[in-house]
Amino acid sequence: MSGHGTPIPMTSRPCGPLKGEANVPGDKSISHRSLILGAMAVGETKISGLLEGEDVLDTGKAMAAFGAEVINHGGGNWSVHGVGVGGFAEPDNVIDCGNSGTGVRLIMGAMATCDITVTFTGDASLNGRPMARVTDPIALFGAQAVGRVGGRLPMTIVGAKDPTPVRYEVPMPSAQVKSAVLLAGLNAPGQTVVIEKEATRDHTERMLAGFGAEISVEQSDAGRVITLTGQPELKPQTIVVPRDPSSAAFPVCAAVITPGSDVLVPNIGLNPTRAGLFTTLREMGADLTYENEREEGGEPVADLRAKFSPNLKGIEVDPARAASMIDEYPVLSVVASFAQGETVMRGVKELRVKESDRIDAMATGLRLNGVEVDEGDDWWIVKGLGHGNVPGGATCESHLDHRIAMSFMVLGMAAQNPVSLDDGGPIATSFPIFEPLMAGLGTDVVRG
Incomplete structure (x- = not known):
């Protein structure tokens, strides 16, 4: 059962060459942050290219519930009239973050140092995910959290009345946790310091920095040290959201494994903390090139061209790269199925606590479709069959997880037989135009 309504079964059939431009949606990570920081600034922030998936729309609704004026002008153009740092009003109702772990964790951080009480909930998937990784550090500021057993939603956060700055070493690579602490630090006096052993997005x-906060980043023996001076007046910005590399992963990977394909993904964000998948694909022998490289709004951007790559080789993916591509491992495992030899992925235990247990979900589905997979707590190995040799033909479970759903649809595009899905409904949470975009390139994905 989808967390967003009646299940939507889907089937992806083997298709001909993928051709054309894939105009993927705006970057989800930047879209969430644009709305939240816009709400914490004083004045009007203008945003273009916002991803209008359910996850981001839920964040926009939350900012409106906190007192910001959030306006949709159409065509991905939005404006946010912010209330300033520490200016959040107490919402009248429960904040429903739908399927978004990023949304709920960032919002918890942003409100944790405001003198308000907020109750959060989400869909079945989100309500099963652990929140202690955020509630533990925000408690250091003085916030209190009461939730279900295991630190799960629904959960009520009582913001700190007199917040104190903290020094926090992130125990696992997590941009969500780091960001939640930094957002909480905005309304704490003095300096909040976050240390991460491994760089994340x-x-x-x-x-x-763009909104005018005093923030510095230094490398030390302890890792990456981020120092934020609290209680600034954030200045409104004009933000052009680059296109999402995580969404681009699906047409790019489909092109790499589908004979005769040549797909251009324009204006894609190439932040080095996000582009690990493309580096990995190139190491496997994928034909990927960057065109028109440039910088927009402090973020590196380029047009990415992906072509069919018949001689992919299995590799051992550098574990240090995991944080830069954690959401892309499911679709990478699909590409690995069409490579020659084993693709080894280590240091990926974070995949066990995403929208689903992504290692288990992908391993189970790939096995059903004739691909051998070994797995452990924080590693998995896909034993590639080479181009044209993946049987397909099975029905897979999405587990209420949009990336699992889209990954299996990509598998069906190049397998010998169609691949079906029990429920493709969750795709709308992050990539609402997935079906028409992929159809425009020449894929054969149907509902039912």
């Missing part, structure tokens, strides 16, 4: 740091 740095959109929050880049955007905080």
Whole structure:
């Protein structure tokens, strides 16, 4: 059962060459942060290219519930009239973050140092995910959290009346946790310091600097040290959201494994903390090229061209790269199925606590479709069959997880037989135009 309504079965059939431009949606990570920081600034922030998936729309509704004026002007153009740092009003109702772990964790951080009480909930998937990784550090500021057993939603957060700044070493690579602590630090006096042993996506740091916060990043023996001076007056910005590399992963990977394909993904964000998949695909022998490389709003951007790559080789993916591509491992495992030899993925235990247990979900579905997979707590190995040799033909479970659903649809495009899905409904949470976009390139994905 989808967390967003009646299940939507889907089937992806083997297709001909994929051709054309894939105009994927705006980057989800940057879209969430644009709305939240816009709400914490004083004045009007203008956003173009916002991803209008359910996850981001839920964040926009939350900011409106906190007192910001959030306006949809159409065509991905939005404006946010912010209430300033520490200016959040107490919402009248429960904040429903739908399927979005990013949304709920960032919003918890942003409100944790405001003198308000907020109750959060989500869909069945989100309500099963652990929140202690955020509620533990925000408690150091003085916030209190009461939730279900295991630190799960629904959960009520009582914001700190007199917040104190903290020094926090993130125990696992997590941009969500780092960002939640930094957002909480905005309304704490003095300096909040976050230390991460492994670098994770740095959109929050880049955007905080753009909004006028005093923030510095240094490398030390302890790792990456981020220092934020609290209680600034954030200045409204004009933000052009680059297109989402995580969404681009699906047409790019489909092109790489489908004979005769040549797909251009324009204006894709190539932040080095996000582009690990493309580096990995190139190491496997994928024909990927960057065109028109440039910088927009402090973020590196390029047009990415992906072509069919018949001689893919299995590799051992550098574990240090995991944080830069954690959401892309499911679709990478699909590409690995069409490579020659084993693709080894280590240091990926974070996949066990995403919208689903993504290692188990992908391993189970790939096995049903004739691909051998070995797995452990924080590793898995896909034993590739080579181009044209993946049987397909099975029905897979999405587990209420949009990336699992889309990954299996990509598998069906190049397998010998169609691949079906029990429920493709969750796709709308992050990639609402997935079906028409892929159809425009020449795929054969149907509902029912």
